[in-house]
Amino acid sequence: MELLVIEDGGFRNFLPLTWTRPVYDLKCGISSLLGKILTAYGLDHCGLGCRDYLAELVAEQHPGYTVNRVDGDEALIINGRALFDRQLASIIPLSGPDCLYTCGENVVAARLSGANLAGMDWKTPIEIGSFPAVGTEEVQAEVISWPWELIHHNADQISADFAQIDRAGTIKGAVSPGAFLEAPDNLYIAEGARIAPGVVLDASEGPVYIAENVKVMPQATITGPAYIGPQSLIKIGAKIYEGTSIGEVCKVGGEVEKSIIHSYCNKQHNGFLGNAYLGKWINIGAGTNNSDMKNNYGIVRVNLGHEIIDTGSIFVGTIIGDHTKTGVHTMLNTGAVVGVGCNLFGAGFSPKFISSFVWGGPGGFSEYRLDKFFQVARRVMERRQKELGAVEEAVLRHIFDQTGADRGRMMDT
Secondary structure, three states, X not given: OEEEEEOEHHHHXXXXXXXXXXXXXXXXXXXXXXHHHHHHHOOOOOEEOOOHHHHHHHHHHOOOOEEOOOOOOEEEEEEOOEOOOHHHXXXXXXXXXXXXXXXXXXXXXXXXXXXXXXXXXOOOOEOHHHOOOOEEEEOOOXXXXXXXXXXXXXXXXXXXXXXHHOOOOXXXXXXXXXXXXXXXXXXXXXXXXXXXXXXXXXXXXXOEEEXXXXXXXXXOEEEOOEEEOOOOEEOOXXXXXOOEEEOOOOEEOOEEEOOEEEEOOEEOOOOEEEOOEEEEOOEEOOOOEEOOOOOOOOOOXXXXXXXXXXXXXXXXXXXXXXXXXXXXXXXXXXXXXXXXXXXXXOOOEOOOEEOOOEEEEOOEEEEOOHHHHHHHHHHHHHOOOOOOOHHHHHHHHHHHXXXXXXXXXXXXX
């Protein structure tokens, strides 16, 4: 029985984050949604289904995985938006008769074989009507529908992932005698990590996971649940509050609360980031702040460009797509959505929806010339010994083309 993790049409609700990745590569807790599925089934790889323009990039980023095909004649297909654990995997086992597992209007999984499997197209996001007529079973599952739900689940998912990894109380890195470790039995400090004098790691209300080769500089405070990914740097005096996940090769300072920073991001300076999700290759300028609550304590509404959504929450920060930069003292509004490849600057609050590949701020926007964008992106990636390859460049060019209408509407206002 082959396991295949796919996208459904719900990926659209996660734009701009899902312009550059399948929805199952989004992170929540310590791992990605895909990582949780693999852990739940005790596997180290599987097949992947994604939009056609992402297929080559997904294959590059997941070597050894099959993409947009099933080699056998039976498979368990998992919706990549489902928040999986071992209990859900036991309800939806790998083997058994053909069956469609649903939770309300969402497909959670489908087990298909023979002719039922042969007719499926994995290059196009599936819908409930994409599946053949097989038996249906309703299950209780958490299917993430909006990016802010990843943020709201993040603290609990850090704790759940930490329990699965089962490394509590293990300290392999170098911890200064001048550091303070609260509830050390709820800490993990990996090999190569360095914890400087004056650092406070407080795991009394949730685990703190410090990955390989992390450096935490003096006077920084990290309160759990929190995750700091490999080779990341936590700057002097940083305040990292509960519910925060910081991916690999990031530099983070200032104040961060209940946020997910995917990877390869810089937020080195003072400024507040709260209830936010940052993609990859983002630079947050000194003094940049985002609001994550309205002054009237009202429910936050988020403008996704094509639709305005009532989040049902009073705490929603900012969602920022890959390769975006903010200038000094940029102000991001409550529930702001910022696209891929933007360069933001200027005094005052930026709009609540900013299309991909624009340059400017409250004073007005212009299109970010693609040649200039690639020049900056290559320079940024080279600083981390990474290369902007032809496949990733093609994906970014596709996004530029697909978001032209949104840019036009922004520049007309």
